[in-house]
Structure formats: C-alpha cells, structure tokens
Amino acid sequence: MAGIAAASVGLSENGRNVQAAPEPTVQPSAANDEFDTQLSTLSREADDFADRASRTQQRVDLEQRRREEQKLREADAASKKAEAARKEALRPKFALPVAQKGVGELFGAVGSMWSNRHTGLDFPVSMYTPVMAVTDGTVVAKWNPSYGNIVEVTAADGTQTWYAHLASARIRSGYVKAGTVIGYAGSSGNSSGPHLHLEVHPGGGAPVDPLAWLRTHGLDPT
Incomplete structure (x- = not known):
C-alpha cells in the first residue's frame, strides 16, 4: 500500500499522551512487476503451444485419413482389376460369325462364280x-x-x-x-x-x- 497513514494518539501507562508511530509506506516491487510479466508471457506461450499442438494433431489426423482413403482406393482398384482379369480369362476367344446355324458353299468348291475354286x-x-x-x-x-x-x-x-x-x-x-x-x-x-x-x-x-x-x-x- 502507498501513502502515509495518519498518526494515532493514545495514553501510556503513566497517563501521558503517546503518539503512535506511522505505518510504513509500501512501495511497488520491481521484482513483482517482472514476475507478473513472466506469468503473462508464460500464459501466452502456453496458449500458443496448445494452438500449435492442436494444428499439428489436425494435420496428423488429416494425413491419417488421407492414407486410409488411399488404401481403400487402391484396394478397390485392385479388386476391379482382378475381376476384369477373371472375366477376360472366362471370355470366349473365338465366336461363330453369325448366330444362325447352317452353311452353304464349302471351301474348295468349283463353279462359274469363281475363277479357280471357292476360297471360303x-x-x-x-x-x-x-x-x-x-x-x-x-x-x-x-x-x-x-x-x-x-x-x-x-x-x-x-x-x-x-x-x-x-x-x-x-x-x-x-x-x-x-x-x-x-x-x-x-x-x-x-x-x-x-x-x-x-x-x-x-x-x-x-x-x-x-x-x-x-x-x-x-x-x-x-
């Protein structure tokens, strides 16, 4: 506390008036100001650290999700590729040229329609x-x-x-x-x-x- 306290008057044991000593003046301490500043700085640094830690965790979580999604995409692509390969392996590699059964002129036939023989x-x-x-x-x-x-x-x-x-x-x-x-x-x-x-x-x-x-x-x- 700052300022000078008023002196109080009382009686001594012999009846005489005795003036009480004034209360001492309390001056602000430079050490206290420095401590308050340090506390404020530490508080800001703690808030900054918490904010950075939160952003770092968000990046970690985002990267983890990205990797998981990439794995899912790769697994899906591999599954589709395997299914396509399976279908390709089962697909007939030869087919009749028309759906209707029955043939006409055979290979090697001779006649006026061909200069030599039927080639098909x-x-x-x-x-x-x-x-x-x-x-x-x-x-x-x-x-x-x-x-x-x-x-x-x-x-x-x-x-x-x-x-x-x-x-x-x-x-x-x-x-x-x-x-x-x-x-x-x-x-x-x-x-x-x-x-x-x-x-x-x-x-x-x-x-x-x-x-x-x-x-x-x-x-x-x-």
Whole structure:
C-alpha cells in the first residue's frame, strides 16, 4: 500500500499522551512487476503451444485419413482389376460369325462364280444379318470388286479372317474382341444373293478351310 497513514494518539501507562508511530509506506516491487510479466508471457506461450499442438494433431489426423482413403482406393482398384482379369480369362476367344446355324458353299468348291475354286465358307443368311468377329483383332474395312464390302480382322498370331459381300461395315478400323458385331450381311461385289463369305488366312497367307479351322477352335456352324 502507498501513502502515509495518519498518526494515532493514545495514553501510556503513566497517563501521558503517546503518539503512535506511522505505518510504513509500501512501495511497488520491481521484482513483482517482472514476475507478473513472466506469468503473462508464460500464459501466452502456453496458449500458443496448445494452438500449435492442436494444428499439428489436425494435420496428423488429416494425413491419417488421407492414407486410409488411399488404401481403400487402391484396394478397390485392385479388386476391379482382378475381376476384369477373371472375366477376360472366362471370355470366349473365338465366336461363330453369325448366330444362325447352317452353311452353304464349302471351301474348295468349283463353279462359274469363281475363277479357280471357292476360297471360303458361305453362310446363307438374309440381308443385314449381324456379322461378328470370329477372333479378337485389328479391323480394316475396304472395298474390293470381287468381295464387295469386306472387313478383315487380324488376330494377335497374324491369322486374318475375311468377311465379304457385306451390305455395310459397322466398324471400319480399330481393335475388336471375338463376338463383336463388325458389319451386316449383304450381296455386294461378285455375289448371287445375300450371304456371308468367310475366309481364314493363317499368318495372312493362303486361305484354309474355314469349317475345319472353326472346328479346331471348338466351333461348329453346321
């Protein structure tokens, strides 16, 4: 406490008046001010530390969630990849070119329609019947005076399958899988009526009997 206290008057044992000594003046201590400052600084530092610790924990939690979400995404991608591989392994790698059973002119037949002999296998189907790729492969569609609208599919082993006398090609280029519709049967080129003419050229070379070739791959169109 600051200031001078008023002196009080009392009686001594002999009856005389005695003036009491004034209370001492209390001055503020520099040490106290310094201590208060230190306490205030420590309090601010404690608050700052708590704030930094909270932000650090938030970053740790966020990183943990990010890692967990990444693991879930990777697990989901791996599961989808495995399922796709399973389906691919089960998918037939060869298919008949038309859904309808039955064949017409056989490979090697002779007649006025061919300059030498019949180089393919005919499927007597109606106009615009969907024609499917027999194998996986790369498609090229073109026009030929004798074959008319023709689509060629080249498989990975180099085997070419030709689909001739089409009304039109559905796919003119690109990669297809067995069973994909690549065109529609017709009677273009040197043809006497609607049908599909199929040829098989192993390694892109001379044609072989498509019926025998189809049967070696578990397919029988008859």
